[in-house]
Amino acid sequence: MNLYEFSNKKLEYSIDAIAADQELAKHIQDVLIWLKLLNPPSDGKFGPISAAALKEFQKIMKCEEDQFVGPKTAKALVSTKPDDLPKPALKLDNDLPSRIIKYMQQKGYQFSLGAGEYNIVYVEGMDADGTPNSDQPNYFNDRRFVIEIVNGKPKIVGNWEATTEPGFHYTYNPINKGKGAARIAFGQYKSWKVGIHYGGGSDPHEALAQVAPITVHRDFNKDLKRTGDKTETGLFDVNQHWGFDLPRNNISFASAGCLVGRTRDGHREFMKLIKQDKRYQMNKEYLFLTTIIPGNELDK
Template identity: 60%
Template sequence: MKLQDFLGTQTKWNFEAIANDTDLTRQIQILLIGLYLLEPPADGKFGPISVASLKKFQELKKTGESDFLGAVTAKELIETKPEELPKPSLKLGNDIASRIVKYLLSKNYQVFTNPKEYNIVYVEGLDEDWSLNKDTPNQFNDQRILIEIVNGAPKIVNYWQATTEPGSRYTFSPMNDGGAARIKFGQYKAWAVGQHGNAERHQALVQVAPITVHRDFNKDFQRTGDKLDTGLFLINQHWGYDAPANDIKNASAGCLVGRRREGHKEFMAIIKQDRRYVANKDYVFYTTVIPGDDLMKMFPG
């Protein structure tokens, strides 16, 4: 069955019927991916995530078909272009969660708005009271933040002291001849639940897709002027072994690191409740890394 076969007919298929037709499922998934309502791949399996994405499309387009696929939905799926799709309405205030979401939207980054979909954001050079700091090298002076959209409003689920940058040890003695890795600001779909470390192995978000880093060849703890390098570098999201706030020690060679073990366990426990991970244990998470000074300049409190 194809979507075209529904046009001009009274045919109605429930979600179970769609799930039994791999070709139809894959066609629907490809179109939803093109509309940025579903993440790749189009695997032909019409599970909970695909169902939710189709229902969201039907809601946005006001098809009047909420529990089945009919001619109206089929026509809209075939004809709708991404720029024609209404955006979910967000209730944005001046709280820190709203300001971060405004920043992400201003950069055309993905913001996930469904219940139990967590937006992972690291803000560099920001203290726990949401004030800017000097972003001094070799310190845990960044924030790891989880944001969920609840009834249209961004809410901080939790946040933790973190670092997005390598410490002195690996800056002065880098693991790569080109210099220590310092992640390039931006958004990447690159991390899945896995294991990090050897001596103290623990659950973490491990890099499974390429990201871009700056190589600090001149060892000045800055991105400016550094060469870019894209690839798989084991840039994981792990814990910082309870290192002192003012000394990263050997906790980071360029990873995204939450300082405390207990805080990291909290982070992972929440991440594993994400509905996309619940549906697919191999789900690859987006993560966004942004500069605190840029955030506060664009969206001051």
């Protein structure tokens, strides 16, 4: 049953009843995503994160149907438009986290607001203080940021050395010799969950493991650039893992295209932090959204 059918009936569904009706669950998720109360995708699996978004909608719209969905909530869901909801006031200035969020707004990217909801952002070719660098190949010269937006003000709560690109080793000796090394395309992907990075098998560790498609450029001509490269979308084991404490000026074997924090300790801090995200706490299968930005475009 879809929302329109449900809204014309005098029914009261618990969260469990919604979850048992995949068509209804997916339709409610689609609406909540459209209203920007829930991150995509809609999958018809109505778990605690979807339930929390629905509860937030009911609170905003004063549906007065606590712990269930009835006629008031259903009719509000089918009639409410994004402009009908109050807009959270963002307090943006010219500091680095504000500049990142402004860029994400310009691109139409999603970001989460509220304490305990973390935004993972990689900025390619940037130093720790937000200064762009030359993005020299084979260097850990990118940043892995975690941004939290509380009371409308973005704050960087995690900032580590990283690379978003493969180094010399896997560029010149690609795992997929027929296509070339993978270099993630700039953009935003909801494609990772907490898991294990095995790599070559010698140093497995907790990481964000890719479980949903992303788009990569294939560096077939081995020029260490994306320009002119063919793209491919799929599952490539592009994980977010550590870089084995390798020196800043030598990515070596640490990345064949993964998003890599240089140090073990820094990566452990990253994992500890993002696992405190309240959405992960509600659902250990939560998919983390990650944004990859070119540093030289941030202030354009």
